[in-house]
Amino acid sequence: MLVQIIRIARLNHKLVIVCSGPTTTSRKSHLQKITELVTSIIRETIIISEDMNPIILTAGKYCCDKSFKSSVGKKKRKQFIFRLIEIINAELRKSKFLSSYVSKGDLVLFLGIYQPLSLIIVKLRQGLPIIFGGGFDVTRSVAGNKFLNALYFDFRWVFQITMLKIFSKIILESKSVRDFYNLEKFDKKICYAPLHLPSAFTLTNSLDQRDIDVAFIGVLSKEKGILEFLQSCNILKNNNVGIKITIWGDGILKNEVKQYIEENTLSNLVQLINFVGYSEVPKLLNRIKLVVIPSYSEGLPNRLLEAMACGASVLATPVGGIPNIIKNGETGFLLKSNNPEHMAERITELLNKPELLEKVSITAHNYVIKSFGYEKTLEAWRKILSELNA
Structure with missing residues (x-):
């Protein structure tokens, strides 16, 4: 897990960004855009990610002094019960890890809804404002018979809905994203804030x-x-x-x-x-x-x-x-x-x-x-x- 610490005199708070789930090009893009924005706003930003490539983080210094590596997800073909035990164990360890980085008065920005138990624990322990910044997942990723696979899918979805209820704010890029994920019931928590395009994305060839x-x-x-x-x-x-x-x-x-x-x-x-x-x-x-x-x-x-x-x-x-x-x-x-x-x-x-x-x-x-x-x-x-x- 890479931890990026950026100290800039901005809003007098610390923001902890938790990146959940596997790294994809889309997720790297999402994180880079948010990083460029929040480091111009918040006094101190800490980015915590399980498998993020540091090339996408364009500001600040990197440090890995308190690394945490979850084995969940490395082996795809697992029966439901074994994967469930792995997830719970990893989330308990992750909650302890996250608690060492957050304190009263901090803000937590969560990207992705993979295995959210750790943030639920942190929320209950410390009562911090938790913001959801995008990155849904409702895919089925456990092999085996259809019943257990469906059960695992439903288990994850229950956690995801629980997290949406816990979030203080849900930041979406547009109303079409809200409609796509059927989030109308959370309208009171939803804020709309588009993400910018990094300057590297420009027209160079005719x-x-x-x-x-x-x-x-x-x-x-x-x-x-x-x-x-x-x-x-x-x-x-x-x-x-x-x-x-x-x-x-x-x-x-x-x-x-x-x-x-x-x-x-x-x-x-x-x-x-x-x-x-x-x-x-x-x-x-x-x-x-x-x-x-x-x-x-x-x-x-x-x-x-x-x-x-x-x-x-x-x-x-x-x-x-x-x-x-x-x-x-x-x-x-x-x-x-x-x-x-x-x-x-x-x-x-x-x-x-x-x-x-x-x-x-x-x-x-x-x-x-x-x-x-x-x-x-x-x-x-x-x-x-x-x-x-x-």
Whole structure:
């Protein structure tokens, strides 16, 4: 566990940020943005994370003098009862660890809702204001029979709902995120504060300098529409559309994605790559002409805003907060559905209109830079933390 301590004369309180759950590119992005904001507001910030790569933390000094490493989650295939015992044991140890960093008058910002028992214990012991800053998880991750798997899922969800009731404030990026997770019952606790785009996410390459025609970026799971995207790639191949496609991600369907590419001889058209380091993301996005987001459901995806900031046009399904950002034909393009034939048709149409892609990419870039700039988001976070600090 890495602990980052940053001392800046700001609001006269200490903020302890607890990052819960596995590290992904999306989580690194989320943490970096919040870190840049709160270190400009709070006198002292301590970031506690189980497996965070320090490259994403851009300010302050790192120290690992009080390391804590949980073994929970390292072995995925475990029966429910053994995993439950592991979780409880790890959470009891983690609560002791967290207690050594927090004291009366501190604020606690929780990112993620993985194994929250430790924060419940800290809340009951010390009565600190606990803020939820995003990062839900309702996935099923225990192998075995369906009954135990469902029981484990329900067990985690009960904890997550309990935590939402304990939080003093719930900070969400938009109302679409609230609606996506059905959090209307917590409206009195919810505050809206968008996250800014780090300055590294900017437009550096024009359309004719980009060598990747189409990209899928994200978790390789059914709800993200990766299977439909693969089918659209196969249609493009059969239609002899000579383009370069990149699938950039990881997830439970990775082997299925590899198998589909091999069985349908798509390797000359489609390249599958793992997530790169977060610092490399802007460079990759500046190589892409068109990012496709064929999800069945979304909140407000980071990759949407980051792609737009880097001048990659976005073609997406109109779900979650996406229609609030993409105005069809102005700041991006909306799909009617993630039907493979429809996707293939739209991809072909847009790649044959480079002038339109260039125009929309510039408009989208200007829009997100203005709407999600640092100063605007800083003021929203300052207001929320100041109220808790009063």
